[in-house]
Structure formats: structure tokens, C-alpha cells
Amino acid sequence: MKSVLKLIRPHQYLKNGFVFLGPLFAHHWDLVTLSSAIIAFFSFCCIASSVYVLNDIVDVDADRAHPVKRARPLPSGGVSIAFAKGLLVALILVATSLALTVGAWAACFVLVYFLINVLYSLRLKHVVILDVFIISSGFMLRILTGTVGLGIAPSSWLLLCGLMVTLFLGFGKRRAELLMLESCGGDRALTRKVLDDYSPQMLEQFIAVTAACTIMAYGLYTVSPQTISLHGSDNLVYTVPLVVYGMFRYLFLLHRQSKGNDTAKDLVQDSHLLITVLAWVSTTLWILA
Structure with missing residues (x-):
């Protein structure tokens, strides 16, 4: 369980707080909006964890040569590749289901976030400057989910x-x-x-x-x-x-x-x-x- 938690990186969920910026600064503090924002937050938690799992699967060989990342669950052998792939699919399904309960736009932003990160893992992380813009786009999609996804003008x-x-x-x-x-x-x-x-x-x-x-x-x-x-x-x-x-x-x-x-x-x-x-x-x- 400890290795699984390291794999999905729950401490990174703090970044998903960007979802709440829209309701906060737009004064949309009603129960319905905040409830939807919380669901969107957990949806991004799941999809973000799926991206971390995907990155670790793709980078397992490179991580074994990294002075710090070699201790991660996959390169160290704490979690098997097969288990990680199953966890990846489960996280995507849960994230999509949660986002759909918020709305079509929220689900769209969550799926775009995942697709962009797939491209990032496979190719775009090797393109100088663009790699950082791709990382930034993930936060922008969180903001858009907390605005457009909740019916708030960004x-x-x-x-x-x-x-x-x-x-x-x-x-x-x-x-x-x-x-x-x-x-x-x-x-x-x-x-x-x-x-x-x-x-x-x-x-x-x-x-x-x-x-x-x-x-x-x-x-x-x-x-x-x-x-x-x-x-x-x-x-x-x-x-x-x-x-x-x-x-x-x-x-x-x-x-x-x-x-x-x-x-x-x-x-x-x-x-x-x-x-x-x-x-x-x-x-x-x-x-x-």
C-alpha cells in the first residue's frame, strides 16, 4: 500500500486546488457550485494520479538511472508494471465518471488533460520550452474546469x-x-x-x-x-x-x-x-x- 501511495502521489493533489479559484474569485459560493467544484477536484486527483502512473511506466528505464527517481515504486520493483497498468485504467474510469457528473465541459477538460499528458510522456517532454508550457496547460485546464466547467465565465x-x-x-x-x-x-x-x-x-x-x-x-x-x-x-x-x-x-x-x-x-x-x-x-x- 505504501508503494501504491508513492506511485499515485496524493501529496500532489494540492495542485488541484486551482479548480477552486474560479468560484472563489467569481463569488460563486453557493452549495451547488461548491459541491460541483469538490467533485471536479477529486476527478482531477484521479486523472492526475493516472498521469503519474503513466509517466512512471514510460520512464521506468530512465528513472533507474536517476539519483532520486530510482527509489520510486516501479524502477525499484516495489510495484509491478502489470499492476500499474491496471491501476492506470481504473483511475481514468473513475476520473471520467466523476467529471461527467459535473458536466460535459468538465469531462472534456479532464480528458484533454489526460491526452495532453499522454503526448507529453511520449514526445513533448523532450521539446525544450514547450515541455514547460505543456505542464502549465494542465493548470490552465484545472482553472477552466473550475470556471467554464461550472458555468462561470473565466x-x-x-x-x-x-x-x-x-x-x-x-x-x-x-x-x-x-x-x-x-x-x-x-x-x-x-x-x-x-x-x-x-x-x-x-x-x-x-x-x-x-x-x-x-x-x-x-x-x-x-x-x-x-x-x-x-x-x-x-x-x-x-x-x-x-x-x-x-x-x-x-x-x-x-x-x-x-x-x-x-x-x-x-x-x-x-x-x-x-x-x-x-x-x-x-x-x-x-x-x-
Whole structure:
């Protein structure tokens, strides 16, 4: 059971919280909408786990040569390939069934998420820059499920901020992988081929650009007349320092604590980052309510 839990990575379910951003910022807090959002959340939990299982099946040989990933259930032999394939099918069926109870659009976004990740696992993860955009698209599909999938018109500000912050985290992950391989002497070609096309200097520029765009987009959103009119308050601007601090803390963890490979785990394990995120969520809820 422990190996199965490692295979499906339940700690990564934190990322599916993007589904709730639509109802939160659109003030759709009624029971029906929130219930649908919760079902959509669990649907993405299942489909995300299916993607992790698929990736591990495809990458099992490369993971055996990775200094960290060799301890995963499939490359280490903790779970058989046959069992993993059966689990993959079951997770897809459950995810699709849950999404269909929410609506056709939600099911469509969940299936598109899976298909994109199939292409990612088979080919697109080897295409420089596009690989990170594919990762970002998964978060955008979560946001769309929490908006269009629930009958809520998506905010252009929400989509822009979501795109920028997920690109920032994606390029940060690639930088963390390079740092880890440099420190342990791993072979890029055996672990992740696309790392051959990245350089530390290039990734630092990408990270700087996306970090600046995230802060600027979110800051402009909080002072936008449309935002102030919708929420009936101009106090959302006071959450900007929390966003800035959270991003700077993440960069500190990336460069000085050898973090960044697993954002969800970093969030849970680093008290500063966790407190910052909780403070942002609670402050935002208090302002919007």
C-alpha cells in the first residue's frame, strides 16, 4: 500500500486546488457550485494520479538511472508494471465518471488533460520550452474546469496570473533538476533528455521574466476597476506582499536549500512557504467575504 501511495502521489493533489479559484474569485459560493467544484477536484486527483502512473511506466528505464527517481515504486520493483497498468485504467474510469457528473465541459477538460499528458510522456517532454508550457496547460485546464466547467465565465486576469505563475514554477522545476544533477554528477541524457537543451543562464532568465510577469499581473488585477467593482473592495492589493514574499521564498529554497523538484512537497515541508500560502488564502477569503 505504501508503494501504491508513492506511485499515485496524493501529496500532489494540492495542485488541484486551482479548480477552486474560479468560484472563489467569481463569488460563486453557493452549495451547488461548491459541491460541483469538490467533485471536479477529486476527478482531477484521479486523472492526475493516472498521469503519474503513466509517466512512471514510460520512464521506468530512465528513472533507474536517476539519483532520486530510482527509489520510486516501479524502477525499484516495489510495484509491478502489470499492476500499474491496471491501476492506470481504473483511475481514468473513475476520473471520467466523476467529471461527467459535473458536466460535459468538465469531462472534456479532464480528458484533454489526460491526452495532453499522454503526448507529453511520449514526445513533448523532450521539446525544450514547450515541455514547460505543456505542464502549465494542465493548470490552465484545472482553472477552466473550475470556471467554464461550472458555468462561470473565466476572468482574463485569472487566466493570465495562472499562466504566469505556473510557467514560473515549471522553469523553476527545470532549474532544480539541473542543480540536482550538477551536485550529484548525474547524466542528463539518462534522466531527462530535454535538460541538454537548457542552460542555467537561460533558465534564470525565464524564471526572472515569469516571476516579474506574475507579480505585475497579480498587482494590476488587485487594483483593476473591474476587480474593485466585482468585489466591492479595493483591499485585495494588501495581499500582493504575500505573493511577492512567497515567490522570493521559493527562489531561496531553489538556490539555497536544493528544493524545487516537487513544489507540493516543498509547500508542505517549508513552514515559511506554508504559512505564507495559508495567510494569502485566509486574507483573500476575508476580503472577498
